[in-house]
Amino acid sequence: MKRFALATALVLLATVPWWVRGTFYVNIASQILLYAVFALGVNVLAGYAGLVSLGHAGLFGIAAYTGAKILAGGAGHLAVDVAALATTVVAAGVFAVLALRGTGLGFVMITVALGQIVWGVAYRWISLTNGDNGISITGRPSPFGLSLASPRSFYWATLVVFLAAVLSMATFVASPFGASVRGTRDQPRRMNALGYHVWMIRFLAFLFSGFWSGVAGLLYLYYNQFVSPQAVALTASAEALLMVIAGGTGTLLGPVVGAALVVAVKNVASAYIERWNFVLGAIFVMIMVFMPEGLVPGLGRLARRLRVGASSQAPAAVTATREEVPP
Amino acid sequence: MSLWLLLAVNSITLGGLLFLLSAGFSLIFGLMRIPNLTHGSFFMLGAYLATSLIARGVDFWTAAVLSGLGVALFGGIVERLVLRRLPGAELAQVLVTLGLSFMVADVCLMVWTGDPIRIATPPVLRGATSALGLSFPTYRLAISLIAVVFAVALWALLDRTRLGAMIRAGVDDPAMARVCGIRVSQLFTIVFCLGAWLAGFAGVIGGPILSVYPGLDGEMLPLALVVVILGGSGSLLGSFMGSFIVGFLYNFGQAMFPELAYVVLFLPMLVVLVVRPQGLFGRAAV
Numbered sequence: 001m002k003r004f005a006l007a008t009a010l011v012l013l014a015t016v017p018w019w020v021r022g023t024f025y026v027n028i029a030s031q032i033l034l035y036a037v038f039a040l041g042v043n044v045l046a047g048y049a050g051l052v053s054l055g056h057a058g059l060f061g062i063a064a065y066t067g068a069k070i071l072a073g074g075a076g077h078l079a080v081d082v083a084a085l086a087t088t089v090v091a092a093g094v095f096a097v098l099a100l101r102g103t104g105l106g107f108v109m110i111t112v113a114l115g116q117i118v119w120g121v122a123y124r125w126i127s128l129t130n131g132d133n134g135i136s137i138t139g140r141p142s143p144f145g146l147s148l149a150s151p152r153s154f155y156w157a158t159l160v161v162f163l164a165a166v167l168s169m170a171t172f173v174a175s176p177f178g179a180s181v182r183g184t185r186d187q188p189r190r191m192n193a194l195g196y197h198v199w200m201i202r203f204l205a206f207l208f209s210g211f212w213s214g215v216a217g218l219l220y221l222y223y224n225q226f227v228s229p230q231a232v233a234l235t236a237s238a239e240a241l242l243m244v245i246a247g248g249t250g251t252l253l254g255p256v257v258g259a260a261l262v263v264a265v266k267n268v269a270s271a272y273i274e275r276w277n278f279v280l281g282a283i284f285v286m287i288m289v290f291m292p293e294g295l296v297p298g299l300g301r302l303a304r305r306l307r308v309g310a311s312s313q314a315p316a317a318v319t320a321t322r323e324e325v326p327p
Numbered sequence: 328m329s330l331w332l333l334l335a336v337n338s339i340t341l342g343g344l345l346f347l348l349s350a351g352f353s354l355i356f357g358l359m360r361i362p363n364l365t366h367g368s369f370f371m372l373g374a375y376l377a378t379s380l381i382a383r384g385v386d387f388w389t390a391a392v393l394s395g396l397g398v399a400l401f402g403g404i405v406e407r408l409v410l411r412r413l414p415g416a417e418l419a420q421v422l423v424t425l426g427l428s429f430m431v432a433d434v435c436l437m438v439w440t441g442d443p444i445r446i447a448t449p450p451v452l453r454g455a456t457s458a459l460g461l462s463f464p465t466y467r468l469a470i471s472l473i474a475v476v477f478a479v480a481l482w483a484l485l486d487r488t489r490l491g492a493m494i495r496a497g498v499d500d501p502a503m504a505r506v507c508g509i510r511v512s513q514l515f516t517i518v519f520c521l522g523a524w525l526a527g528f529a530g531v532i533g534g535p536i537l538s539v540y541p542g543l544d545g546e547m548l549p550l551a552l553v554v555v556i557l558g559g560s561g562s563l564l565g566s567f568m569g570s571f572i573v574g575f576l577y578n579f580g581q582a583m584f585p586e587l588a589y590v591v592l593f594l595p596m597l598v599v600l601v602v603r604p605q606g607l608f609g610r611a612a613v
Contacts, residue, residue, distance in 0.1 A: 052418055054425075101600055105417060109362055109552060110600055113593050116549050120589020127586065234545065238425055245422065278433035284426030288419045289412055 013159055017152040026151045032263045033162040034219040039243040039255030040165050041212030047250035049205045050185030051107050054237045055115030059210045061122060061232030063088040063217030068135040068227050077141035085214050092210025096203050115237050122229040134228030158219055165212055169252055181205045246287050248294030257296055334578050340467040342574030343474030347529035348547060349554040349566045350481055351522025357498040357561020358518050361417050364424040366526055367548030368431035373398045373527025374539040375435050378444045387449040395528035402523025406516050428544060436541050446534030470532060478567055485563060494518060498561045553596045559609020
């Protein structure tokens with residue numbers, strides 16, 4: 001059953017350029033996949049490690065800007081990608097060393113500050129980043145001689161990267177390392193007492209998260225062939241976090257669903273109304289207030305309840321509330 | 328007047344404005360344990376409300392107080408209707424304030440359009456005042472004076488009144504304060520409204536210098552964040568000193584390293600976080 005669903009999903013994803021009409025929708029599909037990669041990266045920290053970062057657009061942007069700068073210098077695409085990702089991982093290491101001075105809200109505030117520094121450099125250091133005008137690049141790469149210039153071929157390339165990201169996430173979640181990351185989220189003290197190096201586990205999770213954010217940043221650069229401070233702004237970090245939270249933190253599918261929702265609403269809403277930011281904020285508030293667990297776990301719970309039947313679910317809920325009543 | 332002196336005066340003025348903004352931010356952070364990410368929006372909303380009031384012929388100072396009250400009302404609604412629904416979920420509260428800040432920014436853009444609006448300096452305070460053989464812009468001096476007056480008033484409120492003692496108890500140990508019969512949840516509303524009022528008021532009196540434009544919220548919020556991290560949350564002295572440090576760093580940074588102004592601003596904050604995470608004037612977490 002599960003294997004069948006997986007195969008169907010793969011076939012559907014691979015054939016998107018044939019069954020959706022028009023390049024506009026193929027491009028939206030590419031956007032969804034590239035933001036899904038970003039959201040998957042953010043989810044490593046926000047979901048599995050319990051560390052909410054509002055500075056990941058900084059890492060996303062560092063990859064895009066480094067890529068654009070080196071490309072402008074005339075280097076080949078492979079060298080550019082390797083260099084950009086290496087820079088991003090190093091930057092993620094620096095971010096991690098500083099941000100892991102705090103947990104909880106301290107972590108959030110430090111990541112906000114780090115993200116703002118990157119934004120400040122992108123916006124104000126005009127000789128390096130060209131300021132508000134951004135940097136354009138000419139042409140997408142052609143891996144193995146296949147040109148990615150058309151929307152279709154770029155979609156398939158993004159799909160390959162996206163599948164690699166999902167695969168690496170699934171491996172990560174199932175691995176002992178993934179289990180230890182979740183352990184540091186739920187019981188940091190016990191993990192420490194059991195002999196785990198909590199700081200190092202969080203540090204490595206940060207690098208892993210930064211790596212995929214960097215990959216998404218490069219995809220963004222190739223997709224738009226342009227990068228500007230807008231990609232690094234606090235709004236961008238918040239959007240990525242919204243994708244994760246809307247879909248469901250700490251689930252594999254959640255960030256993907258969240259990315260699809262946000263990108264779709266953003267493009268659909270902006271076609272009909274001008275007030276996209278208002279809609280984004282409203283969705284954010286509604287989800288936090290009414291469905292704090294996110295769409296995927298929320299709908300999963302609903303599906304389970306429908307399958308099992310409401311009758312068997314109700315007594316369990318009653319016992320759970322009874323236990324909480326103080327004697 | 329020499330460039331350096333002018334920069335120093337500007338720094339002190341910005342420091343005064345930042346103090347009004349961050350005193351509330353710091354109190355909310357100390358009491359409710361959340362960085363209120365709508366605080367920049369309060370500042371901007373206050374300024375925008377005042378432009379509408381002044382356009383209808385209301386006097387500058389009345390407009391400042393009334394806009395502050397409008398923002399305080401909005402803050403109270405946010406605290407009662409939204410934050411109250413998420414008790415104990417601090418992260419959810421922070422994210423909700425972020426979502427609200429997007430909504431406020433967009434509504435302001437819709438109502439007051441994207442063009443910057445300048446608030447006229449009140450007539451009495453136009454021109455320059457000379458002292459010690461130098462002349463200073465009167466309005467900037469007035470802002471510094473207002474900040475000092477508010478600092479003393481807030482100190483008296485927190486240190487000398489019953490309400491202040493209750494707030495301090497809530498900051499120190501909310502659970503124990505509740506046991507003693509203090510309605511901490513009511514304090515949340517009071518402090519949130521007070522912080523919102525101060526931010527809205529600061530937005531209005533900052534108007535003649537900064538003017539009001541979309542994105543002002545996003546510019547002020549990181550500054551308030553830096554002030555509180557530098558000074559230490561929940562500490563009035565911390566926000567006072569932090570505000571002036573940030574005022575100087577920002578103005579001198581922009582004058583001396585215009586391309587790296589943000590780095591000059593955020594780097595000291597990172598150093599403080601690494602060396603002294605509780606802030607310069609904050610107490611270590613128990």
